[in-house]
Every structure is written in structure tokens, then in C-alpha cells.
Amino acid sequence: MNVRDTPQSTSHLGLEGLLNYRIQRLASKMTLLTTREVLKKRGIGISEWRLICRLIDxxxxxxxxxxNMLGLDLGRTSRLLKSAETHGFVNRKADQNDRRSITISLTPKGQLAFEDAWPDACTVAEEFRQLYSPEEAAVLDxxxxxxxxxxxxxL
Structure with a gap:
């Protein structure tokens, strides 16, 4: 069966008609811009950035x-935490009540990385938001x- 043979209202558009594909394309481009313009020069990877932001919030x-917050499996999360710890952005601390459990927190370096990069990351995001009127932005949200x-x- 050809993609265009499906009974969906957007089937005549093919892959470009799929909402998830279009949203992913936009997200990928915005991520690339954020990485190039904000994170790369600071030595922060996009996954580390998302981790830092989640810990800030x-x-x-x-x-x-x-x-769960990052939408990653435990294996990828473990590798991300190891990388972020190696770069000095986070540390691991054993739970005092249950030594088998650990808690991840930001280091002062992770906090400073956030404070340094956040304004520039907001500028990239705001550039896209400015494509819309306030009313359109509210509807999009x-x-x-x-x-x-x-x-x-x-899920």
C-alpha cells in the first residue's frame, strides 16, 4: 500500500501531511539552531541541556x-547522566534513607551553565514566537x- 492510498484527509500530501512528521521537522531545526547558536560554544550537548533545564525546573x-521527564529509556538516561557528571554539570548522591537509590542534582557549574545559556536559548525560541501575533501564539500554545x-x- 502506498502512503498516499490511506483514507486520511491528509493522505494526498504524503509524509508532509503527517502532523507528527511536521512537528518533528520543526523541533529538529529549532534544536539544531539552539545547539549551533547557544550550546556548542559552551560545550553543552542538547541532551545535557534538557537535563539541566529539567533539574532547574x-x-x-x-x-x-x-x-520519564526527558522521554528516554533508562539506558540512555544512564549514559546521559554519566556524560553530564563527567562534564561537571550534575552529581549523584546516595539517598540517606535507601542507599540503593540515588538522587541527581545540579552542581554549581551546571547552575552557571544554565544561567549563561538561558537568555540566548530564549532568544532563539522568541525568534520563532515572533512569527505569530500574540493571539496566534496563544492559539498555538x-x-x-x-x-x-x-x-x-x-501513553
Whole structure:
């Protein structure tokens, strides 16, 4: 069966008609711009950046919680944590009540990396937001929130 033979309303557009494909393309391009213009010169990888931002927003977390927040499996999360720890952005601390459990927290270097890069990362994001009027941006936010809620419910 050809992609264009499906009974969907966007089937005549092929791959370009799939919402998930279009959103992923945009996300990939925005990630590439953020990496090139903000992170690379600071020695921060995009996955490390997302980890740092999650820890800024949510405080210290277990690797399992971080994996869920980042949408990664535990193996990828483990490798990411090792890299971020090697770069000095995070540290691991054994739980005092359960030595088998560890908590990941930002180091002062991780906090400084965030404070240094955040304004520039916001500038990249704001450039895209400026493509829309305030009303359009509010509608886009609502549509994205609705799609994210639906995806979360399906998972």
C-alpha cells in the first residue's frame, strides 16, 4: 500500500501531511539552531541541556523520574547522566534513607551553565514566537498543549 492510498484527509500530501512528521521537522531545526547558536560554544550537548533545564525546573530527581521527564529509556538516561557528571554539570548522591537509590542534582557549574545559556536559548525560541501575533501564539500554545495531553493519555 502506498502512503498516499490511506483514507486520511491528509493522505494526498504524503509524509508532509503527517502532523507528527511536521512537528518533528520543526523541533529538529529549532534544536539544531539552539545547539549551533547557544550550546556548542559552551560545550553543552542538547541532551545535557534538557537535563539541566529539567533539574532547574524540578530540583533533584532520581534517574527514573528524569528518564520519564526527558522521554528516554533508562539506558540512555544512564549514559546521559554519566556524560553530564563527567562534564561537571550534575552529581549523584546516595539517598540517606535507601542507599540503593540515588538522587541527581545540579552542581554549581551546571547552575552557571544554565544561567549563561538561558537568555540566548530564549532568544532563539522568541525568534520563532515572533512569527505569530500574540493571539496566534496563544492559539498555538493551546493546540500544542492539547496534542501533548492527548499523547500523554495514549501513553
Amino acid at each position: 524540578n530540583g533533584p530527581q532520581t534517574p527514573t523520574v528524569l528518564a 493551546e493546540l500544542l498543549d492539547r496534542a501533548i495531553r492527548h499523547a500523554n493519555e495514549r
